[in-house]
Amino acid sequence: MSGFSLKDIEKRMDGAVDALRKEFTGLRTGRASAGLLDPIKVDAYGSLTPINQVGTVSTPEARMLSVQVWDRNLAGAVDKAIRNSGLGLNPVMEGALIRIPIPPLNEERRAELAKTAGGYAEQARIAVRNVRRDGMDALKKAEKDNEISEDEHKKLADQVQKATDNHIAVIDELLKTKQEEITQV
The missing domain is CATH 1.10.132.20 (Ribosome-recycling factor)
Structure with missing residues (x-):
């Protein structure tokens, strides 16, 4: 048929x-989850690239995310993308490492x-x-x-x-x- x-x-x-x-997985619950940053795109090398393709996203603590940016020159763009994502996150840059405290909801x-x-x-x-x-x-x-x-x-x-x-x-x-x-x- x-x-x-x-x-x-x-x-x-x-x-x-x-x-x-x-x-x-992209909805924030108050606990850190690497999937939280999945929807974020970074302006890298002239195109919008998923954040996990410019650095390693990890959860070192229950209320902390970190992004180890592979190309130090992109750290500012990653920081900006996270700030402008609408997720209410305020990243802290430490060179190529970006720490993102997850505030309680x-x-x-x-x-x-x-x-x-x-x-x-x-x-x-x-x-x-x-x-x-x-x-x-x-x-x-x-x-x-x-x-x-x-x-x-x-x-x-x-x-x-x-x-x-x-x-x-x-x-x-x-x-x-x-x-x-x-x-x-």
């Missing part, structure tokens, strides 16, 4: 969940981050629903073109719906975990 593969649909839904996990910032996490989760849910719609459309077309019977259509549609429900449940669980992590003092 052309255009429909349950395996492909589940793979695309998994992709939406994986993207959400990646987004969540205040209540307002926690609420803001929890809301952001909710937005990320909603984007993931929408992505999963879009994949579901594509699958259902492919099934309708296959039945219309007499490639599958009405019974097969119903059976496969139930499988697509089950996959959708499972992926939405995973997204909701990830969100719940992340929001607890954020609001934990």
Whole structure:
């Protein structure tokens, strides 16, 4: 049958969940995490480069990140990129080493981050629903073109719906975990 593969649909839904996990690693919780700096791009050699491609990001302490910049001339650009990232971080430059203390989160910032996490989760849910719609459309077309019977259509549609429900449940669980992590003092 052309255009429909349950395996492909589940793979695309998994992709939406994986993207959400990646987004969540970039959300600050109050503990230092090397993934926190992943979304930051540094203006290096005339192009925007991910921070982990200009230096080594590590977590020497629970509330401290450090970036060992490989090219000393880029330290200023890395410092600037971190300051302008919107993460509320104030790096301290020590030559090619940049220390980034992770300040404790205040209540307002926690609420803001929890809301952001909710937005990320909603984007993931929408992505999963879009994949579901594509699958259902492919099934309708296959039945219309007499490639599958009405019974097969119903059976496969139930499988697509089950996959959708499972992926939405995973997204909701990830969100719940992340929001607890954020609001934990």
